[in-house]
Amino acid sequence: MDFTRLAINRRTALLTSAAIAANVINPLRALAQETPRKGGVFNVHYGAEQRQLNPSIQASTGVYIISGKIQENLVDLDADGKPVGVLAESWEASPDGKTVTFRLRKGVTWHDGKPFTSADVAFTAMNMWKKILNYGSTLQLFLTAVDTPDPHIAIFRYERPMPLNLLLRALPDLGYISAKHLYESGDIRPNPVNLAPVGTGPFKFVKYERGQYVMADRNPDYWRPNAPYLDRIVWRVITDRAAAAAQMEAGELHYSPFSGLTISDMSRLSKDKRFVVSTRGNEGNARTNTLEFNFRRKELSDIRVRRAVAHAINVPFFIDNFLGDFARLGTGPIPSTSTDFYPGAGTPQYPYDKAKAAALLDEAGYKRGSGGTRFSLRLLPAPWGEDISLWSTFIQQSLSEVGITVEIVRNDGGGFLKQVYDEHAFDLATGWHQYRNDPAVSTTVWYRSGQPKGAPWTNQWGWQDPAVDKTIDDAATEVDPARRKALYAEFVKQVNTEVPVWMPIEQIFVTVISARARNHSNTPRWGSSSWHDLWLSA
Amino acid sequence: MRIFRLAGRRLAASIPTLALILVGVFLLLQFAPGDTVDAMMAQMGGGDAATAKELRKFYGLDLSIPAQLGNYLWRLIRLDLGFSSIYGKPVASVILERLPPTILLMTASLSFAFFFGIVFGVIAARGVNKWPDTLISILGLIFYATPSFWFGLMAIVVFSIYLQWLPAGGFENIGALQTGIWRTLDIARHLVLPTLTLGLIFLAIYLRIMRASMLEVLNLDYVRTARAKGLDETRVVIRHVLRNALLPMVTLIGLQAGTMLGGSVVVESVFSLPGLGRLAYESVVQRDLNTLLGIVFVSALLVIVVNFAVDLVYARLDPRIAAEG
Numbered sequence: 121m122d123f124t125r126l127a128i129n130r131r132t133a134l135l136t137s138a139a140i141a142a143n144v145i146n147p148l149r150a151l152a153q154e155t156p157r158k159g160g161v162f163n164v165h166y167g168a169e170q171r172q173l174n175p176s177i178q179a180s181t182g183v184y185i186i187s188g189k190i191q192e193n194l195v196d197l198d199a200d201g202k203p204v205g206v207l208a209e210s211w212e213a214s215p216d217g218k219t220v221t222f223r224l225r226k227g228v229t230w231h232d233g234k235p236f237t238s239a240d241v242a243f244t245a246m247n248m249w250k251k252i253l254n255y256g257s258t259l260q261l262f263l264t265a266v267d268t269p270d271p272h273i274a275i276f277r278y279e280r281p282m283p284l285n286l287l288l289r290a291l292p293d294l295g296y297i298s299a300k301h302l303y304e305s306g307d308i309r310p311n312p313v314n315l316a317p318v319g320t321g322p323f324k325f326v327k328y329e330r331g332q333y334v335m336a337d338r339n340p341d342y343w344r345p346n347a348p349y350l351d352r353i354v355w356r357v358i359t360d361r362a363a364a365a366a367q368m369e370a371g372e373l374h375y376s377p378f379s380g381l382t383i384s385d386m387s388r389l390s391k392d393k394r395f396v397v398s399t400r401g402n403e404g405n406a407r408t409n410t411l412e413f414n415f416r417r418k419e420l421s422d423i424r425v426r427r428a429v430a431h432a433i434n435v436p437f438f439i440d441n442f443l444g445d446f447a448r449l450g451t452g453p454i455p456s457t458s459t460d461f462y463p464g465a466g467t468p469q470y471p472y473d474k475a476k477a478a479a480l481l482d483e484a485g486y487k488r489g490s491g492g493t494r495f496s497l498r499l500l501p502a503p504w505g506e507d508i509s510l511w512s513t514f515i516q517q518s519l520s521e522v523g524i525t526v527e528i529v530r531n532d533g534g535g536f537l538k539q540v541y542d543e544h545a546f547d548l549a550t551g552w553h554q555y556r557n558d559p560a561v562s563t564t565v566w567y568r569s570g571q572p573k574g575a576p577w578t579n580q581w582g583w584q585d586p587a588v589d590k591t592i593d594d595a596a597t598e599v600d601p602a603r604r605k606a607l608y609a610e611f612v613k614q615v616n617t618e619v620p621v622w623m624p625i626e627q628i629f630v631t632v633i634s635a636r637a638r639n640h641s642n643t644p645r646w647g648s649s650s651w652h653d654l655w656l657s658a
Numbered sequence: 659m660r661i662f663r664l665a666g667r668r669l670a671a672s673i674p675t676l677a678l679i680l681v682g683v684f685l686l687l688q689f690a691p692g693d694t695v696d697a698m699m700a701q702m703g704g705g706d707a708a709t710a711k712e713l714r715k716f717y718g719l720d721l722s723i724p725a726q727l728g729n730y731l732w733r734l735i736r737l738d739l740g741f742s743s744i745y746g747k748p749v750a751s752v753i754l755e756r757l758p759p760t761i762l763l764m765t766a767s768l769s770f771a772f773f774f775g776i777v778f779g780v781i782a783a784r785g786v787n788k789w790p791d792t793l794i795s796i797l798g799l800i801f802y803a804t805p806s807f808w809f810g811l812m813a814i815v816v817f818s819i820y821l822q823w824l825p826a827g828g829f830e831n832i833g834a835l836q837t838g839i840w841r842t843l844d845i846a847r848h849l850v851l852p853t854l855t856l857g858l859i860f861l862a863i864y865l866r867i868m869r870a871s872m873l874e875v876l877n878l879d880y881v882r883t884a885r886a887k888g889l890d891e892t893r894v895v896i897r898h899v900l901r902n903a904l905l906p907m908v909t910l911i912g913l914q915a916g917t918m919l920g921g922s923v924v925v926e927s928v929f930s931l932p933g934l935g936r937l938a939y940e941s942v943v944q945r946d947l948n949t950l951l952g953i954v955f956v957s958a959l960l961v962i963v964v965n966f967a968v969d970l971v972y973a974r975l976d977p978r979i980a981a982e983g
Contacts (some may be wrong), residue, residue: 168701169744169940170701170702171698171701171743171744171745171746172746178702179702180701180702182701252709252712254699254702254709257708257709309716310746314746315746329932330745330752330755330932331755331756331932331933331936331937332828332829332832332930332932333828333832335832354832356827356828356832356930357930357932358827358930359927359930359936360807360927360928360930362807362811362928363810363811363814363826363827363927363928363929363930366811366814366815366818366819366826366827367814367826367827367930369819370814370818370819370822370825370826372825372826372827372828504700531691531692532690532692532697532943533692533696533697533700533701533943534690534691534692534693534694534696534697534700534943534944534945535690535691535692535696536692536700537692537696537699537700538691538692538693538696539691539692542696543691571707572707573707574707574710575707575710576696576699576700
């Protein structure tokens with residue numbers, strides 16, 4: 121490994137982190153007292169076009185970044201990360217956890233003028249969330265019916281107890297409502313409304329030119345008084361990250377969400393007064409870098425080898441030198457940003473210790489052979505994000521120092537998912553685990569056994585542990601919040617002991633936004649939220 | 659009448675090639691791991707197995723590969739390019755939308771490169787080994803050796819960020835949509851930098867070819883005759899040399915028009931233009947077979963047409979070629 125170059129990297133990384141810290145705090149504090157200004161066009165970087173834009177049938181930030189302004193969810197998260205009503209005004213659960221009642225907001229209309237009612241909620245929940253929406257179909261697996269005794273009351277009935285705090289933390293992402301009258305006839309998936317969304321939100325869809333831009337205008341009949349401030353939002357399709365950074369600098373873009381620029385451009389722009397570069401407002405989109413082990417490889421099914429691999433990699437060094445201020449040391453599948461469930465760092469950890477790694481490998485019976493090699497492994501890195509690419513190279517070099525040769529096999533998105541989660545043609549794999557505010561949404565599937573072959577981001581390691589399965593199942597239906605938190609702490613302890621997947625780095629997406637923007641980044645999922653209070657200063 | 663017969667013969671000869679290309683691309687994409695549903699899952703950030711199965715059925719991927727290929731070819735015979743899984747609409751209309759920016763950019767940069775290639779090539783050849791020749795040759799080498807994405811980004815930095823003369827990207831001004839002549843001018847403004855970026859590399863090739871071919875023709879006997887007749891040098895160059903020196907240029911433009919019609923992924927990405935190159939790239943990453951095959955089909959057709967046109971131009975430039983054909 122070339123340490124001289126890394127030393128320079130380290131210095132620049134530290135300098136830029138100081139600059140970022142300074143830049144983040146100042147503009148926000150200084151401008152707290154201004155009067156909002158109406159008008160203006162807000163230009164947003166849109167990096168990857170989706171096949172459709174309806175958030176009721178596709179849960180991804182690439183959809184929310186646009187349709188989160190056009191369609192609305194039942195609840196969203198407030199500045200403290202607590203659920204706050206949007207289309208729902210209040211809610212309550214029955215003591216057995218099998219019914220949840222939502223009282224809906226009155227006087228809300230769809231962009232085409234029809235009134236919003238509980239029939240829309242029932243239709244969306246039963247036909248979209250339960251049947252089509254990714255993660256929604258798992259969350260609503262035991263949903264049996266949605267009763268609508270009144271146009272403004274929706275009662276969700278579950279076969280098994282549904283913890284209210286799980287539902288409320290999942291619904292900001294998995295709770296977008298679509299209009300029943302536009303979807304009730306014909307198939308939902310090919311419905312053209314999916315590409316010209318109609319909602320109740322602060323902005324009305326205007327136009328989508330594929331490959332170029334999406335446009336939405338102010339909704340004059342929006343239910344929140346005096347909102348929104350902006351006249352228009354334009355999402356510009358720019359696939360090249362360097363070109364997007366150039367357009368930010370040329371003033372043609374105001375906002376690049378979700379780490380849409382290269383790490384070096386983000387560091388550079390953070391020193392420019394015209395921009396704010398920060399992880400703030402993305403706490404609800406935390407992710408961890410993974411190292412996934414395939415137990416079908418004899419060596420990796422030995423717990424001593426997995427632990428040795430973890431001990432052989434100097435994670436703090438990697439973070440300091442390559443990710444800088446944009447990442448921190450992870451302690452397991454539940455990231456520290458998840459205040460409701462984070463169990464602390466007291467669970468089993470694997471700090472960097474090369475001697476211990478070597479000793480564990482010797483003990484497992486894999487002594488250094490000729491040329492100092494113990495055995496070789498194939499590592500498949502996911503193609504999203506430059507951090508994964510850097511991380512995979514770092515793993516390769518770290519493991520070669522303890523005598524494990526690693527061959528890196530790169531694929532594009534479809535190829536990576538197929539080879540890892542369907543064909544199991546990997547020894548090690550690395551990518552991102554997305555944490556969605558509650559471990560039951562998209563985290564426990566990484567560990568629960570019995571996942572169907574081919575389901576991406578699930579336990580495809582050839583590993584199962586009845587004790588872990590039981591903890592996961594108990595927690596998923598536990599209605600008492602305190603007991604649920606304790607169960608997830610137990611879960612983290614168990615999986616950190618067994619390490620079928622190691623999650624040593626925590627990351628939050630980075631926002632690059634014009635310093636003219638006000639009221640931005642003020643909720644944990646701001647990029648996805650409705651932007652009803654966003655405005656541009658002169 | 660002869661032209662039509664020739665055209666018919668050419669078209670008939672290219673059908674087997676076309677079929678071979680389509681089947682080849684279809685099979686090649688089968689070797690790539692993952693299908694369009696895997697790609698979609700990657701984009702969505704996950705989903706369960708039931709969703710995936712449902713989607714595979716929706717996209718017709720539950721059939722066997724020979725059945726899928728058979729279906730595709732049968733549809734093609736009926737001139738139906740199929741349905742795009744990324745865009746959710748017929749491939750023909752997706753391609754039709756992307757064709758105008760591609761053709762505009764390609765025509766603009768090829769004309770730019772062709773015209774200035776001729777001018778600089780002639781200047782260089784006439785002052786061979788003197789300073790204009792050296793200067794032009796060095797510039798040509800620099801243009802040729804510089805990667806186009808770097809050129810593009812530097813052009814954005816200079817003309818859009820510092821000087822603020824030209825837009826940094828996009829096909830037209832979205833903030834204020836214009837109509838008529840203003841829209842034309844607006845699009846032209848947006849195409850200046852991409853045209854230069856794409857054109858400079860081709861310019862380098864053209865001026866080298868033009869220079870070499872001019873030098874060759876300048877030494878032929880009939881040029882000496884023309885000079886001996888007492889014609890002035892400009893007349894000799896324009897009427898006698900240029901026309902014959904153009905033949906290799908025409909060959910080259912025929913070949914390159916074909917490649918360029920496939921679009922330029924790099925320039926389209928750097929300048930955020932909605933062209934065929936980016937569409938093709940996206941269809942590979944998203945494993946959208948129908949769209950990719952559609953693009954291959956359309957570009958292959960265009961190549962055949964352009965090559966035919968080039969043959970006709972040959973005949974005009976040099977009547978001996980037509981006599982043999």
